[in-house]
Amino acid sequence: MTGRDTLLGQRRMHLGLRFLHGESTGSYVTRLAARNLRPVEAVLASLGNGPMPVDPQYTEMYVSRYARERLANLAGRTVAEMQKRLVSLSDEFLMPADAAEDWEWPWDARAGYVVQACSLCAAQRGTRSTAWLILADPWHVCLRHHRWTDNSRSTQHPYIDLGALSEVVQAQQRLNRVTKRLGPLAARWVQADAYSLLAHCGTPDRAEKAKQWRALAVELGEQRVRPLAQFGWLARLTEDLAWLEVRRLSGVLTTTEHKQWLPRVRRRYGHGLAGPLATWHGQHRPLARDYLTTVRGDHSVSTDVENEVRKATGHHPVASALTSLEDATCLPWVRLPGSMDRLFL
Structure with missing residues (x-):
């Protein structure tokens, strides 16, 4: 693919990021950028060529094989570990080899549901902003904090407290x-x-x-x-x-x-x-x-x-x-x- 700056994305970013179980790729990239005080666009530029970023609450981000390798470099992880931790980086969801770009944010996730992560779990991993999961079901039960989150985008009730349930x-x-x-x-x-x-x-x-x-x-x-x-x-x-x-x-x-x-x-x-x-x-x-x-x-x-x-x-x-x-x-x-x-x- 023409236009790639192959000098970018070869070294890890200064600050690493702890994984959230079930996190979407788009959420992870957005958190990685915020952790290192960089715009998401700057991080994406290290992955190759592609469109402007989308808020990860709306859809999932899918990448090419090249972008997956660059993302692993930036995160300081192996590709195998990234695939294990971020399901959308598995070979099943990679973009076609002849794709014109290195990432995409389709109108709807190809599979699964974008579900809000438990904010307390995210905070324990150093994240104050909202994080998002990509799951097979449109809900998630946090057994540690007794919270039910789902694919609602309600800001008034971002989760349901299971203390009485x-x-x-x-x-x-x-x-x-x-x-x-x-x-x-x-x-x-x-x-x-x-x-x-x-x-x-x-x-x-x-x-x-x-x-x-x-x-x-x-x-x-x-x-x-x-x-x-x-x-x-x-x-x-x-x-x-x-x-x-x-x-x-x-x-x-x-x-x-x-x-x-x-x-x-x-x-x-x-x-x-x-x-x-x-x-x-x-x-x-x-x-x-x-x-x-x-x-x-x-x-x-x-x-x-x-x-x-x-x-x-x-x-x-x-x-x-x-x-x-x-x-x-x-x-x-x-x-x-x-x-x-x-x-x-």
Whole structure:
């Protein structure tokens, strides 16, 4: 590419920057510039050629292979470490080799949602300004500070305090345990199926709990509160699906256990979920061999093994780090009523 100043971007910047888990590339570059008291435009000039920067709250920044190497140099990190810490720097999201520019800020993120980071977590990493994450879901639960952030751009309520909503914190802890048991790939499939079931049937909240959510919706808006209100049910249902799936993918699920699982779970969730649960149950029958070691934490399996695992796990799409729940499920019901768009104000 012509016009690059190859002398720029070869040495690290004076002040380094601590990573935020799940941070977007655009947010990281903006913070790196601020940390070194330089305009974002000056930092971008060290990466090659491209358009003017965009506020990272609106979209994600994607870079070329050349710009990724220069950014790693500026940060004083290896390319491998940058890829591990900033998901949008993975090969999956690199700009085409023949692209005319070295970075872009598209109108909408190619995958995932731009979600505000917990400001207390950011402050612990030396950042006073707002930082932004790129996540597969339009929400984030900070277990350290008990805060719920999402893809709202509200300045009046930038986060939701979970101090009085302990069930949401407990729900995230349950989902984390499922991930530990199944691995990130299979756990994502199970959570996506639970999400799809709730999209079809809704949640059977008790009257007093429903009243609490309605009061919060008056303050924050129904669109913003709905995922929060359904989060506890999502975690509980994910756990129940995971119990069957752990045994099934390990090759130890018996026909009797498989048969007994459905009526037991039906009683827990009531008549509304009976039919959809039967659909999921019918697609997840006992297996003769152990697939769990294949899907636990390894996204780089061969195509043949990948296809075999997909067939065994209900023809799920092979999820990347930013595959949404709607896109990861093997069930036909994919959107929670009133769920959030990629960006709402």
